[in-house]
Amino acid sequence: MIAWILVLVVIAPGALLAAEVPAACESCHPFEQEQIAATAHARLLGGDGRPGCQGCHGENPEHGISDGKTPIFAFKGLTSREINERCLACHAEKPAVPGFQRSEHAQGGLNCLQCHHPHLYKSKSAILITAQPVELCQSCHVEVKAQFRLDEHHRVPEGALTCMDCHEPHGSMNQHQLKGAGDSVCFKCHMEKRGPFLFEHAVVRAEGCMTCHVPHGSANRHLLKQQEVRLLCLSCHPVHPQFINQATTRFQDCTRCHVKIHGSNFSPRFFE
Ligand code: HEC
Numbered sequence: 169m170i171a172w173i174l175v176l177v178v179i180a181p182g183a184l185l186a187a188e189v190p191a192a193c194e195s196c197h198p199f200e201q202e203q204i205a206a207t208a209h210a211r212l213l214g215g216d217g218r219p220g221c222q223g224c225h226g227e228n229p230e231h232g233i234s235d236g237k238t239p240i241f242a243f244k245g246l247t248s249r250e251i252n253e254r255c256l257a258c259h260a261e262k263p264a265v266p267g268f269q270r271s272e273h274a275q276g277g278l279n280c281l282q283c284h285h286p287h288l289y290k291s292k293s294a295i296l297i298t299a300q301p302v303e304l305c306q307s308c309h310v311e312v313k314a315q316f317r318l319d320e321h322h323r324v325p326e327g328a329l330t331c332m333d334c335h336e337p338h339g340s341m342n343q344h345q346l347k348g349a350g351d352s353v354c355f356k357c358h359m360e361k362r363g364p365f366l367f368e369h370a371v372v373r374a375e376g377c378m379t380c381h382v383p384h385g386s387a388n389r390h391l392l393k394q395q396e397v398r399l400l401c402l403s404c405h406p407v408h409p410q411f412i413n414q415a416t417t418r419f420q421d422c423t424r425c426h427v428k429i430h431g432s433n434f435s436p437r438f439f440e
Pocket residue numbers: 190191192193194195196197221222225228231232233234235236237239240241242244
């Protein structure tokens with residue numbers, strides 16, 4: 169009796185291995201193999217102990233042995249969090265997408281597969297469902313898309329800028345997934361507004377660009393929040409007390425005289 173058990177224990181595992189090693193994934197899935205081989209993930213397929221398809225689909229020899237009848241991990245029926253965890257198992261390291269789980273996108277229930285598809289490779293710079301990142305963003309952010317249609321806008325629709333000039337799709341330490349804190353995201357391109365100036369317009373420094381401007385698009389000149397510059401100024405400043413008796417029209421166009429409205433090195437009143 170004891171001898172029989174020993175025989176089973178010693179022989180059975182060897183027999184199993186010899187008879188039931190599953191065929192390689194690509195022998196049954198040549199199409200997927202070809203797709204992945206065209207992506208950055210091709211590096212995962214190189215053998216040398218690299219995880220191959222299993223890096224994403226897990227180890228389940230029964231799947232191949234049963235000719236696909238035993239299910240294998242295929243990202244189906246999972247929560248966004250579970251999908252993200254699967255991808256982040258590798259993407260905590262290079263190329264890393266740090267902070268994704270804390271991002272507005274993750275909080276809003278998004279997962280990697282709503283923007284990326286590991287099997288579809290249309291852009292060499294990133295694995296995306298759509299080749300055009302801006303279109304991808306605007307497919308969900310329709311109100312932002314509408315803002316970029318307004319008369320004055322950063323030329324995102326024209327292709328001069330992309331959402332990623334200002335935003336980080338995987339989240340950042342800043343509000344609104346912005347790439348920089350405060351106005352630094354603007355200074356990347358509008359350096360001349362950075363200062364420091366001998367005479368700062370206190371509000372620009374303390375409250376920032378968004379006090380007077382909108383970032384995407386506006387019906388108003390210069391992406392301003394108000395149609396009339398005057399009303400914008402008067403929301404903080406009283407009308408000139410010392411000019412109260414003068415014909416008011418002369419003073420309507422505030423920035424005609426206060427030209428250096430973002431700060432000046434020459435005039436405390438921001439004249440030319
Ligand atoms: C002997 C052939 C065979 C081998 C080897 C094989 N598969 Fe499959 N696989 C199939 C078949 C057949 C299906 C379709 C099953 C179905 O639709 O019910 C399938 C389906 C799948 C699916 C989709 C599952 C789903 O739920 O939609 C994935 C993912 C997959 N295989 C990955 C792999 C990976 C990774 C390997 C290697 C580790 C592998 N397969 C090896 C035959 C195989």
